[in-house]
Amino acid sequence: MTDFEVSLSYEPADQQWGESAPLSMHNSGAVIHLAESADIMRTVAVAARTLDNLNLKQVKLCGDWSFDQQWTFAMSYTRARSPGTIKWADTDDKSRLENHYAAMCFTRQLVNDTPEDLSPENLASRAADWLKELGGEHVNVSMTTGEALKDAGWMGIYNVGRGSERPPVLLEVDYNPTGDPQAPVDAVLVGKGITFDSGGYSIKSSEGMLDMKCDMGGAATVTGALGLAITSGLKKRVTLLLCCAENLISGHAYKLGDVITYKNGVTVEVVNTDAEGRLVLADGLLRAGELGTPLIIDAATLTGAAMVALGKDYHGVFSMDEQARNKMLDAARAENEKFWPLPLEPFHKNRCPSAFADTANSVAQKGGGGGGASNAAGFLARFVNPEGKGWVHLDLAAAYQGGATAELPVGATAKGIRSIARMIQDF
Template identity: 85%
Template structure:
């Protein structure tokens, strides 16, 4: 099959295509018309979805395309099942686009894989292998699995994952391009890697459970971001921590009323087994804090409350460090990704009270009650330095689409990998 050529035009489409038509066809391809568009990038995204829906499997971008225009087309054109292929426009951005697109594809494929194929160990192994492939001998890998988590004191990951026959894992990948094993760690990325979330004994409905293969979207996003930063010339030492588990029901699963004691002495009463992401992330944040890194970014598909607040267009940003929060938002703006700040104050640490422990893991009401996303962030704040200096929490509301939209395909989006990668370079 020959390539289907796609070009951009600032001229309106011929009248036979309709008033202000965004797309017209010819014998060899299509033209996207931007002349009357109030949002040219969205027009490109909608046109890309139109072409993909026509089952056009090979496109070649022709003429004058900017990096952002090509990236937007690729984000919207590339569906998860039998995706089409793209030949980039002949511009100076071709190599940059290839590196970015490789990170996009890795992130999306990881999230879109079936939960049967993506066990916690498989998630950790695939992430480790990809980072190792990119970094070679600059990358070292350590995995703590199953009962070894309990022995090491990583009680959040252990308890959430012990209900499954497939053991939970804490992955630690160390990218150290300095060649000095004693070099300080510049940043740590922590990802929630719940490969399937049934809700545990706080079981979800079938509708609520259908897309829960995406609950490891945080792990995929930070892995994709680190890989992208590495292929973009990152010179800093960065650790990647993935907190991987299946949240399932069995005779060995954790239960409501259990109390988990963490390495820092914080005790947590489980009042909702479906608020498991924060329980595994707590271990990752404790390990990240141990490294002394001045920047810690965690990413998670953590709360429905963030989606209620922001829809599926923005990722929510939380931090008690004003400078770190502003730097994260500036990185997102520079990378043309949508991030938005939500409140996090010291008092949010105490918004999930417990009579039996230092804190509960949520509030015993639907969705965790009002300010659920901020309360979840407040819970996590117990596991970093008391002032939260250098820590940014990302609640990934825009990580996954349960159905296709006019401008995005169904499934994982990989939104956020560019912003996190830039943050690693610039912080």
């Protein structure tokens, strides 16, 4: 196969390609012109999308490319269905790029798979198998499934998932490269793994349900991040917890007005079965607390309110621990990923009041009312230590594109895997 060569130039394109054209063609490929670009990475991304739309089988990056320029090209060039392959530029970054790209592709594939193919058990098994492949003997896996969740007291995952014929799962993956079974756990990653979200009895509209295969984007993102950290030489002990369920309607599904009692004694009235993500994450956070770790990061496609605030460009960052929040933002800046802080104060714990339980799981109002993303984070704050020390909540507004844009293909983005991998390495 003849390579389609793509190079960078800081000279303007010939006039025949148009004024300030970002892209020109020649016999063996294309040139991306950065000369007059105010935003070089956006120019690379837009050019990559243009080339991807040509349905090329393979491209070769030629000449002088930085790591981030190649990564940006790959993020934009790699479409969801039958993507073309990329040959990296001849630089010292090849091995690092291959590891990053593998984590990106794994993350995107999980999110883009059909909800029929990706049941809760399938999500858990695929995440575990990939991490075992990367971590070998350092990886140990346990799964709590179906009725065993109720027996173990993981009532959030159990109740959200019990309406489906395909059972819910709590996956626990222990990556321990120290060789010491008594080594402390340095960090815990918790991911929302709702493999399809109908909304339950608070049912979504048809168009609102179309992209709900992506509601396990948090689980995919933290799995991709841990895999990336492992291949980057992670020496710390890290536990991954995936809270996996299908939120469906049946005669056995949970209902509005139900009260769920959690392991820590907190009672929760269900006022919206479409606010299910926080119910399953609560179990994951409780389990993370049992492990005595100094750092907990949870990630979820949790609220539409985060997308209203941030669009689909940034992930929302919530923490009551200023140091942890700042370190998360520093990690994102170092990895050139867009994260943005949103408010979380102790009073947000009380923003979902209930007359029948300690709290409701939302406000009985469309979209969760004003400040919905912060209120959801406040709900989760009930399931970590009272001061929220060492806990960071990520609302992944930028995890999925319902349609292609000038910069990104349709579907999963895998944005965030780099920042989370750096955070658990540097914290």
